[in-house]
Amino acid sequence: MSARRTTDPARIRAPRRLRAALLASAAAVGLLAALMPGSASGDVPPPAPGWTLQWSDDFNGPVNTLPSATNWQIDTGHNYPGGPANWGTGEIQNYTANPANLSLDGGGNLRITPLRDGAGNWTSGRIETRRADFKAPAGGTLAIEGRIQMPNVTGTQALGYWPAFWALGAPYRGNYWNWPGIGEFDVMENVNGINSVWGVLHCGVNPGGPCNETQGIGASRACPGATCQSAFHTYRFEWDRSVSPNVLRWYVDGQLYHSVDENRVGAEAWTNMTSHAGYFILLNVAMGGAFPDGVAGHATPVAGTVSGRPMLVDYVAVWTRGGGTDPGPGDPTALHLRSGGTLGPAQSPASTVTLASAGGANHDGAPSNPQVFTASGVNGAYTGGSTQFDLFVDAGTTVANGQQVRVSYDRTGDGSWERTETYHYFATDPVPGYEHYTQARGLKSQTGAHGTMTNGRVRVEVWNAIGNGPSTLGIGNQSRLTVPIG
Incomplete structure (x- = not known):
């Protein structure tokens, strides 16, 4: 979910990316939910051998209550104070703290629900972790994982839906104009109810640069088994500093479908996005904007877009493996x-x-x-x-x-x-x-x-x-x- 993705049609993710999904490998990631993809909710899985749980939220709590204020802060309105309009992406909804848009479902899930009122105005929900220090340890690996069911809507009724699970570099807080240099990891994005998950890296400068902004370096693929919209799937991102060159990896249900190493983007861009304090995690469902508009080939949402289809989040967890507690050379x-x-x-x-x-x-x-x-x-x-x-x-x-x-x-x-x-x-x-x-x-x-x-x-x-x-x-x-x- 780009912090400042352009609305210029010449620079958006083109529909060709729908045909560019990578073939999944049989890579083992070690940390997967023990439930089948379609089951409604489950606990954060226990750490696999060698991994340590650093932070998690299971979204347990009474129905229609807000997510934990200890873990999350709620974004509201159409932009950060002093930041780009429409969250920098052209999305049209107003984010609120209304439980109708953002709440626990009482069954162990977070529910983010876009709603359209009688005048045609859209509201939705967006949260971000209070912590902004999620970072791979020197010589080790960071994993960010969530078990999520995308809004269960497809076809014309889904035009404009843009659910996302992603992370932004900590220096973005309080600045809001230093994207994409501070880095962005899109663990899961989807638009318009298509049975596909996108994983994207944003870095460097905008437009162009080593990460081809504002498009970013991305790949997509269909969700394994059941569609992304009809069932829960596990989306995972890894930042691996235990190998040379360092590498970023994206998985869905344990299947690797995208990777980017530091040689691909160059030393300067890699250092800028990895040498700061770390990242914070975001969950949201936007409506409209550059990405869904570009894939649809016209402005979204449309008159036929249906209101009220939530994204459900069973858990979000952060693990680390290996490495030390001391920062690496040159790291703050x-x-x-x-x-x-x-x-x-x-x-x-x-x-x-x-x-x-x-x-x-x-x-x-x-x-x-x-x-x-x-x-x-x-x-x-x-x-x-x-x-x-x-x-x-x-x-x-x-x-x-x-x-x-x-x-x-x-x-x-x-x-x-x-x-x-x-x-x-x-x-x-x-x-x-x-x-x-x-x-x-x-x-x-x-x-x-x-x-x-x-x-x-x-x-x-x-x-x-x-x-x-x-x-x-x-x-x-x-x-x-x-x-x-x-």
Whole structure:
């Protein structure tokens, strides 16, 4: 599901791709649901030998309730704030948090349902994981898998339906104009009710570039056995750093149908899409846009498109195999803000800490009663990059609160902070719910310089710079810092 796929018919995925599906191989992937494709719901399968479950959601819960707020954030409207219109793809629906569009079905599935009202307006649902650090370990493999039934609609009634299960590079959050360089992995896409799954890589520059944007490097094939629309199938993506060259692979029901290695796209594009903190996962059903329009040969949806056919998602899971916990050469180091004031690997379950009220005073640039998080024993060379962060903050219903962050680097652990960065504060809205405070706010001030760290320390201080009420900071597996040390 391209973040910014053009609506120019000359650059969309052409219908010829329907005839270009790769023959499936008999590759074994090790992690498949134990159920037959058509059965309604099942548990996340246990890890196969050598694999470790990193994150999952089984979508268990009462009927007509929203998916877990700990695991997912809900996208609404026609675009990200300040991002491309119509989500960059030309799709026409309005995404909502209405359970009619987005909810659990009470039987272990997530249900995303496009609906058309009496005036012809479409609504639907789109969610993305709060975590944005899914990444293959150095020398290991990452697998992203979902068991999904596409909307059960075909023919004219399906024109405009565009279900997708995909992942975007973490730096897209808070920027929204750096696609496709940050990378996009489309684990499963489908349009217009065709019995076919598309797997696509987006990278490099737009238009053109090593990934042939805006089309991307993709392949498609029919779903094995039952059609994609009539039954559940397991869609899987792997990012393998255990082989040289590194390779990406796409599967449906355990059958490999697409792969791309780093030599195909070149070192620069590969590095840009793999050397950041990781990826976040998305699920949505769009209506209309460049892809379904291009395949249909005309604008979609049409008068005969039927409303109310949901995509059902049984589970989404992320596994890793092999490799180490240390970043590879040149990779930045990703650290999560954790309970106990530490920085390190993600913790589950998620938790929160309170940022004390600024009490009506102005603490812009000067930490006041901050929450402090520290990592010690940090080693590595400066990569030449910059600090990145994604802090989950919420001021509840408090008006005019502004959170602020300062990041400091002690390169030798001797107590001197050779590099300090203070970012402009982030003014949260008075509506309950997490917002993303990222480095896109820009630096307010900086002192010193980056350099090689030997048994060094990294410190993060977060506080309320302005306002009259407390705020909440999500920690554990939520707020993340990426330092340019590899």
